[in-house]
Each structure stands twice: as C-alpha cells, then as structure tokens.
Amino acid sequence: MEKLTLAEQYTLRSLTGRVIGQALAQDAPDASLGILTNRTLICASLTGALEAAFLTQVGGLGRVRTALAETPEAVADAVEALKDVDILFLAFGGEAGPEVNKPLTEAALRAIKEKGFEGEVFFHVRIWAPGFVKEALGGDRELRAHFEELPLLTFTFDLDRGLFLLNEVYFEEGEPKAEPLRVLPITHEHLELLKRSL
Numbered sequence: 001m002e003k004l005t006l007a008e009q010y011t012l013r014s015l016t017g018r019v020i021g022q023a024l025a026q027d028a029p030d031a032s033l034g035i036l037t038n039r040t041l042i043c044a045s046l047t048g049a050l051e052a053a054f055l056t057q058v059g060g061l062g063r064v065r066t067a068l069a070e071t072p073e074a075v076a077d078a079v080e081a082l083k084d085v086d087i088l089f090l091a092f093g094g095e096a097g098p099e100v101n102k103p104l105t106e107a108a109l110r111a112i113k114e115k116g117f118e119g120e121v122f123f124h125v126r127i128w129a130p131g132f133v134k135e136a137l138g139g140d141r142e143l144r145a146h147f148e149e150l151p152l153l154t155f156t157f158d159l160d161r162g163l164f165l166l167n168e169v170y171f172e173e174g175e176p177k178a179e180p181l182r183v184l185p186i187t188h189e190h191l192e193l194l195k196r197s198l
Contacts, residue, residue: 004197006041012193013045019164019184020155021053024087024122027166027182029057031120033064034085036078038104040094046124047091072107079111086119088112093126105132113146120151123169128154133169134176144174154178159198162191 004012024033033054037043051064065085067078082088090108092101105127112121123133137144152169156178164186167178
C-alpha cells in the first residue's frame with residue numbers, strides 16, 4: 001500500500017485534528033483544553049488543527065494551552081503546566097517511533113497521577129492502538145486505580161464505513177477498553193489518506 005508523503009501527513013493530521021476539535025467543543029463547550037505533545041512536524045499539524053477547530057466553536061481567551069515534552073524527564077513539568085485544564089489530550093506520535101512515544105506515554109500517565117490531575121484524559125490513537133496505555137496501566141495496579149477514577153477518551157476509525165469513533169475508555173477486569181460514544185462521518189479525502197497511511 002502506498003505510503004503518504006510528509007505533505008499528505010500534514011493534511012491527514014489537519015483533517016483528524018478538525019474532527020476531534022469540533023467533537024470536543026460540541027460535547028464540552030465550557031471546557032478548557034490542554035495538549036501535551038512531542039516535537040514532531042506531524043503532531044504539530046494535528047495539534048494546531050485541533051486547537052483551531054476547538055476555538056472556532058467555543059472562542060474565548062485561555063481556552064487552549066499546549067505543552068511540549070521531548071523526553072520522559074520533561075513530562076512532569078509539562079503536565080504541571082496543564083494540570084488545571086478540563087481536558088488533557090496526549091498527542092504523542094508523528095514521525096517519532098514507539099521507542100520515543102511509549103516512554104513519553106508512560107511518563108505522562110505517572111505525572112498525571114503525581115500532579116493530581118482530575119480532568120478528562122484523551123489518548124491519541126497513536127498511543128492507544130499500539131497498546132502503550134494498556135501496557136503502562138497493566139503493569140502498575142496503583143497507577144491503574146487512579147485512571148479508573150478519571151473520565152478517559154480515545155478515538156479510532158472504522159475505515160470500512162468511513163467513520164470517526166469518539167470512544168469512552170473503561171476498565172474490564174483491570175484492562176482498559178474502548179466503547180464508541182459518538183460516531184461521526186469523515187470526508188472521502190480523509191478516508192483515503194487514512195487507508196493509505198496504514
């Protein structure tokens with residue numbers, strides 16, 4: 001299957017960010033949004049589009065904030081900067097591989113607990129689908145117990161039907177699982193880019 005050029009990756013992430021931002025704004029119009037990301041060009045496209053779509057719907061000053069963490073050691077300070085937002089989106093992915101994104105995810109989950117964050121946590125599909133969240137929480141009962149008390153979200157796609165799935169994360173016998181809360185159509189362009197990216 002043909003892979004995407006970097007320019008097409010920008011378009012794909014912008015389309016995805018738009019869908020997420022609009023969905024969050026519709027579901028939580030009074031919320032503030034924080035995004036914790038790493039330094040990749042592709043994640044910057046997602047983050048920018050998500051924030052723009054969210055703000056287009058809700059407006060207001062101070063409604064979105066972004067924090068950057070390039071290493072696991074930098075994650076705690078980034079979470080501290082975002083700990084008072086209502087929704088915290090973990091956007092690790094982009095050009096970085098699992099050797100980068102997995103440790104960042106694990107550090108973020110620990111920092112969320114340690115900093116006492118009590119809002120909603122939204123996992124990027126690029127850390128949800130590979131099982132980084134499941135692995136981190138599965139290996140630490142105390143950490144998992146903290147996240148069992150928080151509202152958790154992730155997103156996935158149904159490529160056969162051309163749908164975006166906004167999922168609630170719940171725990172079954174200690175294992176995090178996802179169940180669709182909202183199902184949204186995506187454009188033909190978005191669907192074709194997604195299919196070619198996999």
